Amino acid sequence: MPETMTGAEALVHSLVASGIDTCFANPGTSEMHFVAALDRIPGIRCVLGLQENVVTGMADGYFRVTGRPAATLLHCGPGLANGLANLHNARRADSAIVNIVGDHATFHLPHDAPLTSDIAGLARTVSSQVHSSRSPQEIGGDTARTVAAARRYPGSTATLILPADVSWSEGGETAAALPVPPPAAPDALALRTAAEMIRAGDCLILLGGDAVSLEAQAIAGPLAAATGATLMASFTVSRQPMGQGRLDIPKVPYPVDMAIEALAPFRQVILVNCPPPVGFFGYPGKPSLLCRPDARVHVLSRVEECPLAALRGLAEAFGPLPPHEVAERPPLCPGTGPIEPMGFAETVCALLPENALVIDESITLGIGLPAASPRALPHERLTVTGGAIGGGLPLATGAAIGAAMAGRPDRRVIALQADGSAAYTMQALWTQARETLPVTTLLLSNRSYAILLGEYAKVGAAPGPTAFGMMELDRPALDWCGLARGMGVE
Amino acid sequence: MPETMTGAEALVHSLVASGIDTCFANPGTSEMHFVAALDRIPGIRCVLGLQENVVTGMADGYFRVTGRPAATLLHCGPGLANGLANLHNARRADSAIVNIVGDHATFHLPHDAPLTSDIAGLARTVSSQVHSSRSPQEIGGDTARTVAAARRYPGSTATLILPADVSWSEGGETAAALPVPPPAAPDALALRTAAEMIRAGDCLILLGGDAVSLEAQAIAGPLAAATGATLMASFTVSRQPMGQGRLDIPKVPYPVDMAIEALAPFRQVILVNCPPPVGFFGYPGKPSLLCRPDARVHVLSRVEECPLAALRGLAEAFGPLPPHEVAERPPLCPGTGPIEPMGFAETVCALLPENALVIDESITLGIGLPAASPRALPHERLTVTGGAIGGGLPLATGAAIGAAMAGRPDRRVIALQADGSAAYTMQALWTQARETLPVTTLLLSNRSYAILLGEYAKVGAAPGPTAFGMMELDRPALDWCGLARGMGVE
Numbered sequence: 001m002p003e004t005m006t007g008a009e010a011l012v013h014s015l016v017a018s019g020i021d022t023c024f025a026n027p028g029t030s031e032m033h034f035v036a037a038l039d040r041i042p043g044i045r046c047v048l049g050l051q052e053n054v055v056t057g058m059a060d061g062y063f064r065v066t067g068r069p070a071a072t073l074l075h076c077g078p079g080l081a082n083g084l085a086n087l088h089n090a091r092r093a094d095s096a097i098v099n100i101v102g103d104h105a106t107f108h109l110p111h112d113a114p115l116t117s118d119i120a121g122l123a124r125t126v127s128s129q130v131h132s133s134r135s136p137q138e139i140g141g142d143t144a145r146t147v148a149a150a151r152r153y154p155g156s157t158a159t160l161i162l163p164a165d166v167s168w169s170e171g172g173e174t175a176a177a178l179p180v181p182p183p184a185a186p187d188a189l190a191l192r193t194a195a196e197m198i199r200a201g202d203c204l205i206l207l208g209g210d211a212v213s214l215e216a217q218a219i220a221g222p223l224a225a226a227t228g229a230t231l232m233a234s235f236t237v238s239r240q241p242m243g244q245g246r247l248d249i250p251k252v253p254y255p256v257d258m259a260i261e262a263l264a265p266f267r268q269v270i271l272v273n274c275p276p277p278v279g280f281f282g283y284p285g286k287p288s289l290l291c292r293p294d295a296r297v298h299v300l301s302r303v304e305e306c307p308l309a310a311l312r313g314l315a316e317a318f319g320p321l322p323p324h325e326v327a328e329r330p331p332l333c334p335g336t337g338p339i340e341p342m343g344f345a346e347t348v349c350a351l352l353p354e355n356a357l358v359i360d361e362s363i364t365l366g367i368g369l370p371a372a373s374p375r376a377l378p379h380e381r382l383t384v385t386g387g388a389i390g391g392g393l394p395l396a397t398g399a400a401i402g403a404a405m406a407g408r409p410d411r412r413v414i415a416l417q418a419d420g421s422a423a424y425t426m427q428a429l430w431t432q433a434r435e436t437l438p439v440t441t442l443l444l445s446n447r448s449y450a451i452l453l454g455e456y457a458k459v460g461a462a463p464g465p466t467a468f469g470m471m472e473l474d475r476p477a478l479d480w481c482g483l484a485r486g487m488g489v490e
Numbered sequence: 491m492p493e494t495m496t497g498a499e500a501l502v503h504s505l506v507a508s509g510i511d512t513c514f515a516n517p518g519t520s521e522m523h524f525v526a527a528l529d530r531i532p533g534i535r536c537v538l539g540l541q542e543n544v545v546t547g548m549a550d551g552y553f554r555v556t557g558r559p560a561a562t563l564l565h566c567g568p569g570l571a572n573g574l575a576n577l578h579n580a581r582r583a584d585s586a587i588v589n590i591v592g593d594h595a596t597f598h599l600p601h602d603a604p605l606t607s608d609i610a611g612l613a614r615t616v617s618s619q620v621h622s623s624r625s626p627q628e629i630g631g632d633t634a635r636t637v638a639a640a641r642r643y644p645g646s647t648a649t650l651i652l653p654a655d656v657s658w659s660e661g662g663e664t665a666a667a668l669p670v671p672p673p674a675a676p677d678a679l680a681l682r683t684a685a686e687m688i689r690a691g692d693c694l695i696l697l698g699g700d701a702v703s704l705e706a707q708a709i710a711g712p713l714a715a716a717t718g719a720t721l722m723a724s725f726t727v728s729r730q731p732m733g734q735g736r737l738d739i740p741k742v743p744y745p746v747d748m749a750i751e752a753l754a755p756f757r758q759v760i761l762v763n764c765p766p767p768v769g770f771f772g773y774p775g776k777p778s779l780l781c782r783p784d785a786r787v788h789v790l791s792r793v794e795e796c797p798l799a800a801l802r803g804l805a806e807a808f809g810p811l812p813p814h815e816v817a818e819r820p821p822l823c824p825g826t827g828p829i830e831p832m833g834f835a836e837t838v839c840a841l842l843p844e845n846a847l848v849i850d851e852s853i854t855l856g857i858g859l860p861a862a863s864p865r866a867l868p869h870e871r872l873t874v875t876g877g878a879i880g881g882g883l884p885l886a887t888g889a890a891i892g893a894a895m896a897g898r899p900d901r902r903v904i905a906l907q908a909d910g911s912a913a914y915t916m917q918a919l920w921t922q923a924r925e926t927l928p929v930t931t932l933l934l935s936n937r938s939y940a941i942l943l944g945e946y947a948k949v950g951a952a953p954g955p956t957a958f959g960m961m962e963l964d965r966p967a968l969d970w971c972g973l974a975r976g977m978g979v980e
Contacts, residue, residue, distance in 0.1 A: 027960055029771050029945040036946070039954030046956050050913040050963075051880070053572070077615070078878030081574035082543070082914070084612070088568050092604050108772025111779065112765065114582050114725065115877040118615040122574070125567070125608040168774055235604065275602065281519050282598025284658055289601065387605040388568030390541070423540040423917055424572070430913075433966045455519040456526070464529030466536050470517055473540075476923045476978025483976035488966025 007136030008037040010172025011100075011162065014143035016043040018177040020071050020098060022405055024049060024058045024398065028075030030102035033167040035073075044071070047401060047435060049394070050427040052083035057394020057425060058401065059097045060090040064239045064382050065357060065402030065411075069096035069150045076102060077117030085388040086425075087126040087157050092386035093238035094209055094303060096155030098147050099127065105165035106134075119161055128156035133166050140175035153183035154209050154273070154303055185309035186301045194300045195317035197268035198227050204266035207249060208234035208274020211307035217247045219311040222324040230266065234274035238385045241378065243352070245326050248374040252277045252290065259290045269297045270314075273307045280387060283458065329375045339444075342368040348442065349376035353412045357382060357399045361392025362416040364451050365444040369416075390424025392417045393441065397428045400437035412438050419445040419480065420473060426483060433488030441484070447474040497626030498527040500662025501590075501652065504633035506533040508667040510561050510588060512552060512895055513537070514545045514888065518565030520592035523657040525563075534561070537891060537925060539884070540917040542573035547884025547915065548891065549587045550580040554729045554872050555847060555892030555901075559586035559640045566592060567607030575878040576915075577616040577647050582876030583728035584699055584793060586645030588637050589617065595655035596624075609651055618646035623656050630665035643673035644699050644763070644793055675799035676791045684790045685807035687758035688717045694756035697739060698724035698764020701797035707737045709801040712811040720756065724764035728875050731868065733842070735816050738864040742767045742780065749780045759787045760804075763797045770877060773948065819865045829934075832858040838932065839866035843902045847872060847889045851882025852906040854941050855934040859906075880914025882907045883931065887918045890927035902928050909935040909970065910963060916973060923978030931974070937964040 005013070011034065015023075022045045027035050038046055049055035055072050062070040074080045080101045090097055101119055103109070109116060123130045129149040133139045142160055149158035197203050205224065210216060212233050224231050233240060233251045240249070253259045256279045263269075263277060269291050276297050277290040291297060301310035315321055332350035335343040345368025352358065354377040360366055361384050373381065382399060384391035396415035403411040422443060432439045449471045456463050456471065463471065484490070495503070501524065505513075512535045517525050528536055539545035545562050552560040564570045570591045580587055591609055593599070599606060613620045619639040623629045632650055639648035687693050695714065700706060702723050714721050723730060723741045730739070743749045746769045753759075753767060759781050766787050767780040781787060791800035805811055822840035825833035835858025842848065846869040850856055863871065872889060874881035886905035893901040912933060922929050939961045946953050946961065953961065974980070 025960060027942070029942065032942065032946050032948075032957075035957045035960050036953075039956040046959060048960055050910075076877075078575040078578050078876070081571060081578065081615075081878075082880075084571035084574070085568040088571065088607055105772035108769070108778045111768040113768050113770055113772075113778070113877075114875060115770070117578055121611060121615050125571075125611050164772060165774070278601040278603050279598070280603055280605070282595035282603075282654060284655070288598045288603070385604060386568070387566075387603075388571075390572075420540075423920075426917075427913055430966070430968065452517070452519065452522065456522050458522075463526070466529040467522075467525045469536060470515060470525050470538055476920070478920065478978075479976040482972055486969040486973035486976055488968075 004170050005172040006033060006037065006167065007139045007169055007172045008033040008167040009041060010136060010140045010174050011143050012037040012041045012044065013174040014140040015071055017174060018144055018147035019068060020147065021045060022047065022062060022070040022401065023073055024055045024070055025073035026052050026055050026075060026079060027073050028079060028102065030104060030164040031073055031075055034162065047431065050430050052079050053086045053390060053425050054394045054428045054431060056083035056090065057086035057391050058398030060086060060093060060095045061395035061398025062402040063095040063097065063155060064093065065399045066406045069098050069147065071098040071100055074101045076115045077119045077122055078115065080119060080122050084122065084126060086391055086394060088388045089384055089386035089391045090157055091126050092236060094154040094156065095238065096150040097157040098150050099157050099159040101159060101161050103161050103163045106163045107165065123159040126157050127159040129158040132161035133163065136166055136169045136172040139166055140173045144175040144178045148178040148180050151180045183304060183306040185306055185313065190300055191313040191317065193298055194270045194314050197270055197296060197298055198229050200268055202266055203229045203268040203270065205229050205231050205270045205272060206234055206274055207231060207272050208236045209303060209307060211272040211311065212237050212240045212249055214241050216307055216311055219315050221247050222321040223315045223318065225324040226318060226321045236274050236385055238382060240381050242373045242381050243376045243378040244328060245378055247326060250370055254280060256283060256286055263291050267295055269295050271297065271299045272310050273301050273303050332372060332375045341365055345369045345372040348416065349373055352376045352379050352414065354378055355411050357403065357411055357413045359392050359396040359399060359413065359415040361418055361421050362444055363418040363421060365418060365446060366416055389421040393422055393425050393428035396439050397431050397437060400439050401435065415439060415441040417441055417443050419443060419447065419478060420449045423478065429484050429489045430487040443480045445480055447477055448472050494660050495662040496523060496527065496657065497629045497659055497662045498523040498657040499531060500626060500630045500664050501633050502527040502531045502534065503664040504630040505561055507664060508634055508637035509558060510637065511535060512560040512891065513563055514539060514548045514560055515563035516542050516545050516565060516569060517563050518569060518592065520594060520654040521563055521565055524652065537921065540920050542569050543576045543880060543915050544884045544918045544921060546573035546580065547576035547881055548888030550576060550583060550585045551872065551885035551888025552892040553585040553587065553645060554583065555889045556896045559588050559637065561588040561590055564591045566605045567609045567612055568605065570609060570612050574612065574616060576881055576884060578878045579874055579876035579881045580647055581616050582726060584644040584646065585728065586640040587647040588640050589647050589649040591649060591651050593651050593653045596653045597655065613649040616647050617649040619648040622651035623653065626656055626659045626662040629656055630663045634665040634668045638668040638670050641670045673794060673796035675796050676803065680790055681803040681807065683788055684760045684804050687760055687786060687788055688719050690758055692756055693719040693758040693760065695719050695721050695760045695762060696724055696764055697721060697762050698726045699793060699797060701762040701801065702727050702730045702739055704731050706797055706801055709805050711737050712814040713805045713808065715814040716808060716811045726764050726875055728872060730871050732863045732871050733866040733868040734818060735868055737816060740860055744770060746773060746776055753781050757785055759785050761787065761789045762800055763791050763793050822862060822865045831855055835859045835862040838906065839863055842866045842869050842904065844868055845901050847893065847901055847903045849882050849886040849889060849903065849905040851908055851911050852934055853908040853911060855908060855936060856906055879911040883912055883915050883918035886929050887921050887927060890929050891925065905929060905931040907931050907933050909933060909937065909968060910939045913968065919974050919979045920977040933970045935970055937967055938962050
């Protein structure tokens, strides 16, 4: 390390010290010193995205596969704005991201230059912490605190604003990593109440976050088998191990009526690291909360508590449980003929390679997946948790990079991608080509915002020409093979 | 009009009553009732963009050509977030936009459904006014107030948040347009001071906004010719009439050193509807304010005052002025040979059709334009004022629609578009194809963020592999002809 260093160099050294090994970036003028420091200091892989929503979505995918935050590097307020939608999705996935946003030099800010905007105001909408660094002396400590904030369980976006002069000035000081407290266990009363609810019968254990991990399944499976409690996954689950040998834990369905029906049998609902199930949208005359109105809903563990401790504590209340073997399910055969949702899902699941990372932004064409997935080889499914469309292709790109950085470059990434959503962040294909990533995209081109056609039907009127014009994407049809080739993807 | 109507219908009727004839949209579930109302009520042309930054950039281009606001329709916080960068550019262009953002039903909001986010917080960063409508009874008045706020001189984004239940509930009431006060004239002291500064010599009149319009040129031309004052255009000018028969009013150059040099002769600087010239970025050891430090800087008219009244009042101080004839300039010949900035600019300007709308996001390859443009046929130039890249293609699309709606579908739109910036909002090409717009895009593919290579040089170090990796776009090269074809553009 040189005896004197710039703020940018202190920032990079401190990122490395805090365990950051990947930076997803779309830098601009105010971030040039940071980029220069990345060149001088080894230890961080830098991945370019052609648009910032690709950058932030990649960081989300990276975290979901590695469990560790990557850094993002964005240019001023507009660069952050472009990446906010996938930071919103990351917030709903509880993904940890160290979000670095360059800003004007501190002396330049009062002059309201064209790019000046309220970066902190924008960042606050998606961040657990927003801090603007004030000097090269402080930026090392600021960096360590930002990484620690992002990593605090279960994970969040923490934003560090980097004024250009803090970046280029000498006097930088590196800081060591800060400890991150482990998540707390739920208290005895929470555990006792949950156990009593299971004994009362008609009980659903709703699992969020890491409560569907393989370790959690090893506890929840025997518990459910022994007690008769039902397991379901919250819509907030961002990554779920699935397929043969894993539990079949269905998600609460997306359509409100189906969700209400699926939840109707349960008088007792135990929440493990998730909120109570709520409709994706509100509809006239329909409830927002989807459990039956007389259900007893109990928080066993909050999202910031340890789901393994929660499930383990609950299982202990039922004494030593017999091991639970997941029965082998009949394998699937690839289908033939026209693409329709069930056959498509069965064919995809029949062909899935083992340990694949399946990115699901299939929307309307993906409705056959819940039934078919349990019969596929073991794999992991990542979904767009926040409802901001355009998450899929960036997630797939970041997941592939995450797998490589975690020493598993063999894991194939399969992106099941609806066309309307793909159009938002098609630039991700370019990064896939540039980094030669093992990503296969199945582009499901129904040439419409088909989900909106369904939603429009609920309005109770037949769509007229304006409405059709807002939902049909066939004038002109997007030539997806041509678009992908244009970005270097075969 | 039916005797009873929904909030959405009242909103659409009120938009029409306030003179809105175009809605750029990317709707989602929560906006379905608004879309249905557009079908039932004639008077609004609805134009779909595949990504929201295309939608907002189109509205900016529409305003610049028509002088009237269009509406935008965006889906919840993430939809707004995707469109913020071009709303930032619109803010720096003082463009009027009526920004409608759908939100969850009011009863659904407290449940923090996945798409819930701080819409008002996001909107505030780009809006002069943010209001969330509370009932179908109020939405008509809310709409009229939003349009009036957007149209208040010189123009701004005014945001109306539309909860889904306000949209679908009965009881809507239409509101008439509200009057918009005309801009005030500057006071006598401001005029007297400016006149004295001109008489003192070495005087620059810096023109912003409409102070470069044809009407303004008809006053400023004779004034400058008679008094020896120099005219320049502020970086904030969003649309400028140029070419033969129009004044040659150069913009303050973008590079800080060139700007300081260009401004160095002027001891007196009169600001007409613009801020004092400020560097696009701050640099080590360079000033933020670009006028010479001893310059007397005087605000003749603020951005919300009338530039025509300001220039007229100033001209009157010098008595009746002789008419000023703009001398004919030698015409240009199209060049041959390799594309380099000067030859490229001369060729483009030689071939420009009369009354073309030239959208300039050419960045590094466009540096020859200021010299060549005055020798082209009369045309109008629109630039990306806020520095958020990705403005060009959407601006071009919206400008073409604006020209058509203003009864001038013959005006050809020529987009001079750098490749790095085009990659941000390439989806605009699809809307151009869909609406069969007369837009020609000259895609300037240097396969790099060339401006960053220049900025990096100022850091004082040779770029290493990481830095090159962040600035070179040639691995893989984007096949722009293929991408355009993929979106239906030949």
